[in-house]
Amino acid sequence: MGSLPELTAGRLLSSWRLDVPALLLVVALGVLYGWGVLRLRRRGEHWPVPRIAAFALPGLGTLVVATMSALAVYDRVLFWPAAVQNILLDLIAPLGLALGDPLRLAVRALPERAAERVQGAMTGRLVRLLTFPLVSTALVLATELTVYFTPYFETALREGWLHDVMYLHLLLAGCLFVVPVLTREAALPKWCTHPVRAALVFLDGIIDAVPGIVVMTHGTLIAGAWYLHHAPSWAPDVHHDQQLGGGAMISIAELVALPFLLAILVQWARTERAETVALDRRLDTELVPAAPAAATASTAGPGADADLVRPWWETENSEVAQRIRRQRP
Numbered sequence: 001m002g003s004l005p006e007l008t009a010g011r012l013l014s015s016w017r018l019d020v021p022a023l024l025l026v027v028a029l030g031v032l033y034g035w036g037v038l039r040l041r042r043r044g045e046h047w048p049v050p051r052i053a054a055f056a057l058p059g060l061g062t063l064v065v066a067t068m069s070a071l072a073v074y075d076r077v078l079f080w081p082a083a084v085q086n087i088l089l090d091l092i093a094p095l096g097l098a099l100g101d102p103l104r105l106a107v108r109a110l111p112e113r114a115a116e117r118v119q120g121a122m123t124g125r126l127v128r129l130l131t132f133p134l135v136s137t138a139l140v141l142a143t144e145l146t147v148y149f150t151p152y153f154e155t156a157l158r159e160g161w162l163h164d165v166m167y168l169h170l171l172l173a174g175c176l177f178v179v180p181v182l183t184r185e186a187a188l189p190k191w192c193t194h195p196v197r198a199a200l201v202f203l204d205g206i207i208d209a210v211p212g213i214v215v216m217t218h219g220t221l222i223a224g225a226w227y228l229h230h231a232p233s234w235a236p237d238v239h240h241d242q243q244l245g246g247g248a249m250i251s252i253a254e255l256v257a258l259p260f261l262l263a264i265l266v267q268w269a270r271t272e273r274a275e276t277v278a279l280d281r282r283l284d285t286e287l288v289p290a291a292p293a294a295a296t297a298s299t300a301g302p303g304a305d306a307d308l309v310r311p312w313w314e315t316e317n318s319e320v321a322q323r324i325r326r327q328r329p
Contacts, residue, residue, distance in 0.1 A: 006234040007074050015070035021164045022067035026060050036109035055100025062093040076157055077230050083245030086170055087252045094174035095260055098182040133200050136177035143173040144211035154223035182263060194268035201264055205257030209250050216246025
């Protein structure tokens with residue numbers, strides 16, 4: 001490992017190391033996403049630039065920062081860089097990847113049979129169980145607590161291959177919650193409407209702060225034997241270092257909840273607007289032809305074929321029809 005120089009603001013920005021497995025994952029995800037975008041554009045279809053930017057910057061960019069920046073250089077001698085690493089992989093990278101909407105891109109870009117297989121996999125029993133909101137939230141919390149309060153974390157500091165497995169574990173746990181909540185192709189229950197999703201994100205923001213609180217207030221050192229042995233002379237007290245890590249975890253968890261909630265609210269607004277446009281078009285097509293029928297019915301006398309001129313929202317039991325009936329005087 002060697003002796004590392006003191007971590008200053010300059011070295012925090014300039015220190016980097018190569019992590020081959022992480023780099024291969026970033027390249028693979030970027031190539032697959034780029035292939036999907038190019039395939040759509042060759043067919044003359046549009047894919048939003050903001051989605052591309054979200055996937056590349058807070059998504060893949062966060063993966064690079066977490067695994068190859070100064071956080072990765074110093075995570076074996078200081079606890080707080082390791083704590084920031086883990087929360088980036090668990091929360092921010094999944095949010096960036098989800099905002100890129102890779103599942104919808106795959107369904108649109110892949111050939112029909114391959115797209116059907118992707119949709120079938122998303123609606124499979126195991127995936128539906130793992131992405132069920134309460135289950136995925138519990139998995140994220142359990143992953144964080146398992147990392148810090150079992151030998152998992154200290155063993156990963158010693159074994160490089162397990163360290164990379166831990167990276168992937170944290171990323172997948174976060175994606176199981178974030179991606180389905182922001183993706184229309186995910187097999188969430190019907191009751192998981194946008195208001196419910198917003199409530200789940202708010203609840204998740206509270207739950208995500210729990211590991212940081214526990215780490216910051218825990219009396220026993222996490223991987224204490226390792227950090228006591230490897231801490232450089234310039235490092236802060238190991239217990240204070242752990243408190244810094246816990247505080248950073250809480251801060252990032254609470255900060256990421258705001259853009260997550262905003263993304264849900266934007267999706268909600270767009271869905272409502274799309275439903276309103278569709279409703280207006282349906283009214284335009286169905287109410288105009290009803291006028292002659294109404295005139296005929298009036299000349300034929302009361303009660304004659306009255307059902308022919310009743311608006312569709314009075315006879316259907318769909319959610320949109322029920323909402324119209326509630327809104328009408």
